[in-house]
Amino acid sequence: MVHIFWWVIFPYITLTIMILGLLYRYAFRQLSWAAPSTEIFEKKWLKIGSPLFHWGIIIAFIGHVMGMVIPHDFYLSIGVSDHLYHIGAIAGGGLAGLMVVAGLIILLIRKATIDPVRVHATFADFFTVLMLIFVAGTGTYMTLIYNTTVVAYEYRETIGPWFRSLFTLTPAYGLMTGVPLIFKIHVASAFALFASIPFTKLVHIFSFPVRYPARAPQQYRHRSNYRRQGL
Amino acid sequence: MRIKAQVAMVMHLDKCIGCHTCSVTCKNTWTNRSGTEYMWFNNVETRPGPGYPRRWEDTDRYKGGWKLHNGELKLRAGGPITKLANIFYNPNMAKLDEFYEPWTYDYDNLIHSPKSENLPVARPVSQITGEYIDKPEWGSNWDDDLAGGSEIVPLDPNVEKLQEHIQMEYEKTFMMYLPRICEHCLNPSCVASCPAGALYKRDEDGIVLVDHDACRGWRFCQNGCPYHKVYYNWKTHKAEKCNFCYPRTEAGLPTICSETCVGRIRYIGVVLYDADKVKAAASVEDPQDLYEAQLGCFLDPFDPEIQEKAREHGINDAWLEAAKESPVYKMAMKWKIALPLHPEYRTLPMVWYVPPLSPIMNHITNEDELNTDGYIPAVDQMRIPVEYLASILSAGDTNVIRKVLLKLTAMRVYMRGKTVGGIDEFRQSELVTQAATSPEEIEDMARLLGIAKYNERFVIPTGRREMDDDLYEQQGTCSLEELAPREGVNPAYGYMKVRENL
Ligand code: SF4
Numbered sequence: 250m251v252h253i254f255w256w257v258i259f260p261y262i263t264l265t266i267m268i269l270g271l272l273y274r275y276a277f278r279q280l281s282w283a284a285p286s287t288e289i290f291e292k293k294w295l296k297i298g299s300p301l302f303h304w305g306i307i308i309a310f311i312g313h314v315m316g317m318v319i320p321h322d323f324y325l326s327i328g329v330s331d332h333l334y335h336i337g338a339i340a341g342g343g344l345a346g347l348m349v350v351a352g353l354i355i356l357l358i359r360k361a362t363i364d365p366v367r368v369h370a371t372f373a374d375f376f377t378v379l380m381l382i383f384v385a386g387t388g389t390y391m392t393l394i395y396n397t398t399v400v401a402y403e404y405r406e407t408i409g410p411w412f413r414s415l416f417t418l419t420p421a422y423g424l425m426t427g428v429p430l431i432f433k434i435h436v437a438s439a440f441a442l443f444a445s446i447p448f449t450k451l452v453h454i455f456s457f458p459v460r461y462p463a464r465a466p467q468q469y470r471h472r473s474n475y476r477r478q479g480l
Numbered sequence: 481m482r483i484k485a486q487v488a489m490v491m492h493l494d495k496c497i498g499c500h501t502c503s504v505t506c507k508n509t510w511t512n513r514s515g516t517e518y519m520w521f522n523n524v525e526t527r528p529g530p531g532y533p534r535r536w537e538d539t540d541r542y543k544g545g546w547k548l549h550n551g552e553l554k555l556r557a558g559g560p561i562t563k564l565a566n567i568f569y570n571p572n573m574a575k576l577d578e579f580y581e582p583w584t585y586d587y588d589n590l591i592h593s594p595k596s597e598n599l600p601v602a603r604p605v606s607q608i609t610g611e612y613i614d615k616p617e618w619g620s621n622w623d624d625d626l627a628g629g630s631e632i633v634p635l636d637p638n639v640e641k642l643q644e645h646i647q648m649e650y651e652k653t654f655m656m657y658l659p660r661i662c663e664h665c666l667n668p669s670c671v672a673s674c675p676a677g678a679l680y681k682r683d684e685d686g687i688v689l690v691d692h693d694a695c696r697g698w699r700f701c702q703n704g705c706p707y708h709k710v711y712y713n714w715k716t717h718k719a720e721k722c723n724f725c726y727p728r729t730e731a732g733l734p735t736i737c738s739e740t741c742v743g744r745i746r747y748i749g750v751v752l753y754d755a756d757k758v759k760a761a762a763s764v765e766d767p768q769d770l771y772e773a774q775l776g777c778f779l780d781p782f783d784p785e786i787q788e789k790a791r792e793h794g795i796n797d798a799w800l801e802a803a804k805e806s807p808v809y810k811m812a813m814k815w816k817i818a819l820p821l822h823p824e825y826r827t828l829p830m831v832w833y834v835p836p837l838s839p840i841m842n843h844i845t846n847e848d849e850l851n852t853d854g855y856i857p858a859v860d861q862m863r864i865p866v867e868y869l870a871s872i873l874s875a876g877d878t879n880v881i882r883k884v885l886l887k888l889t890a891m892r893v894y895m896r897g898k899t900v901g902g903i904d905e906f907r908q909s910e911l912v913t914q915a916a917t918s919p920e921e922i923e924d925m926a927r928l929l930g931i932a933k934y935n936e937r938f939v940i941p942t943g944r945r946e947m948d949d950d951l952y953e954q955q956g957t958c959s960l961e962e963l964a965p966r967e968g969v970n971p972a973y974g975y976m977k978v979r980e981n982l
């Protein structure tokens with residue numbers, strides 16, 4: 250029962266909150282949808298913290314796609330041995346994790362100590378940073394310390410297939426029962442973080458302006474017809 | 481040819497008295513909310529001086545506007561890829577301190593302070609943090625009327641460029657006012673800098689606006705605008721900028737800054753331009769050619785062919801008539817006495833400035849004996865160095881400034897002769913030839929510049945609302961219109977169909 254809750258019910262509830270929340274906010278709260286930069290108040294710490302964190306998390310995201318989405322067999326079929334994979338994962342993941350955690354800590358200190366930034370930081374802002382530190386911290390610990398001192402855990406046989414099974418609506422929660430506790434905590438806290446996204450500034454993840462390089466530099470818009478014309 | 485109409489402004493600097501009424505009425509209209517305290521969509525700078533934000537003209541630092549790179553027009557701060565790489569930290573963006581930390585005063589203390597030996601004071605309180613500020617040290621007009629003296633003036637990037645040393649002694653120094661709003665450029669770099677595509681130029685009147693629904697707070701527009709006229713709202717995390725008071729101009733009224741301008745220095749009118757020529761005009765090699773290239777984008781509203789084409793592009797007769805009467809067309813394109821601010825930024829700005837005349841340095845000793853041509857050398861000896869004006873208004877080309885000043889001087893001389901007398905042979909004089917003008921033109925100019933009647937200063941057609949919405953369908957619709965398509969659910973009877981059947 251406990252397993253069903255944590256590895257079936259909980260992920261689905263959190264993902265549902267995330268998706269519905271995002272849709273609601275996108276449809277009705279566009280005005281609040283922004284990357285809430287405080288660069289105008291403080292630049293020195295931001296210059297170090299923000300790129301560290303953001304680039305780190307982009308690398309970490311790619312790493313998670315490689316570990317969770319791409320099946321183990323695929324690696325074997327293209328000739329990437331488990332040993333090779335783990336070396337790569339520990340080096341790349343460890344570096345990304347350290348970047349994320351270091352960046353977050355800098356940003357947290359900045360948020361707590363620089364007056365104008367602190368005054369305008371909301372509960373949601375602190376929650377997000379602390380939650381991210383927790384998730385990224387456990388992740389980095391797993392990658393750098395657990396993997397090297399206890400066992401190089403083969404999550405591609407358990408967490409990966411379980412994660413994919415969520416999206417085919419056939420949750421294989423049984424795969425999660427034997428997973429080491431620290432991994433379980435990392436996964437569950439990540440899902441909790443997902444649920445909070447629509448209520449925090451994290452919504453800006455979904456606005457990364459990928460279309461910018463392709464669009465015309467100048468934008469003309471007709472006053473009232475632009476939506477109809479699909480511009 | 482893609483004809484578009486633009487509502488543009490001319491400011492006649494000779495008449496600006498530096499009263500800041502424009503700034504105050506603008507602020508009370510648009511930026512008196514929290515998050516916007518530091519924003520001045522309209523501000524009036526004393527020149528020479530660093531301006532607001534401090535040293536906004538320092539393009540090496542803020543990297544605003546465009547530059548030419550191997551003949552190609554590029555954003556100075558870098559194109560989309562550079563921008564995306566810098567999205568987590570924008571090295572070129574100004575901090576609030578470059579504007580100033582906005583403050584109010586603790587007025588409450590004046591009323592509620594306990595009995596004490598000394599008079600209670602209202603201490604300054606930061607509007608950002610709510611903390612007391614011991615000593616405000618900078619504000620948007622800290623150096624008003626050269627109040628910063630010889631310490632602040634050299635911070636002006638134009639002064640740095642000047643060859644000669646600027647005289648700071650009281651009797652020899654110079655001063656002028658420079659009121660600034662967003663230029664509503666033909667080639668706006670703010671628009672091109674926006675990763676989210678939230679900034680846009682309106683088709684029908686050229687006003688550059690921010691779509692707050694689409695703005696994601698990436699803040700590249702703030703320094704992407706070389707005039708530093710886009711501001712980041714720290715509360716909503718969205719960009720805000722001068723919107724040319726579009727709710728007023730759509731109703732045919734002048735912007736609030738123009739309406740309330742005490743010196744009556746502001747003129748608003750329509751000009752027609754060819755949007756297809758804009759890019760080429762902004763890409764000419766020599767920055768000093770940009771002014772002429774920009775003039776080449778505008779179309780003659782009296783040309784019947786242009787009128788025909790304009791109608792095809794949806795510009796209606798009211799706008800075409802307004803374009804003929806446009807004071808902007810007259811001053812900037814016909815008489816060529818109004819110049820664009822910093823054309824070298826290559827944004828093709830659309831707020832034009834008539835440079836100010838200033839007292840002549842070596843006093844003309846015997847004014848009665850001075851003949852018309854005696855005024856020619858005077859133009860080069862005015863207090864405001866021609867080089868300074870050129871650095872602001874013509875990418876350093878002093879000839880352009882000289883021509884305008886000659887014309888304005890000719891106007892003064894001629895009008896003086898007309899009303900006071902004592903001026904010889906104006907029509908044949910060298911001054912008229914050099915200024916390339918005629919008494920007829922001068923009389924027109926004097927009327928528009930000097931008498932400046934309200935309805936000659938502001939020729940603004942209304943917003944063509946009747947053209948672009950299905951008003952028939954909309955009558956009686958309610959506030960749910962955002963949920964249901966305005967034109968009804970059946971596309972066969974939708975907007976386009978109704979339009980076709982008209
Ligand atoms: S002056 Fe106005 S239109 Fe031109 S770049 Fe700046 S904000 Fe944009």
Ligand code: SF4
Pocket residue numbers: 495496497498499500501502503524657659740741742743744745
């Ligand atoms: S209101 Fe007019 S005269 Fe006064 S500062 Fe503004 S532009 Fe100059």
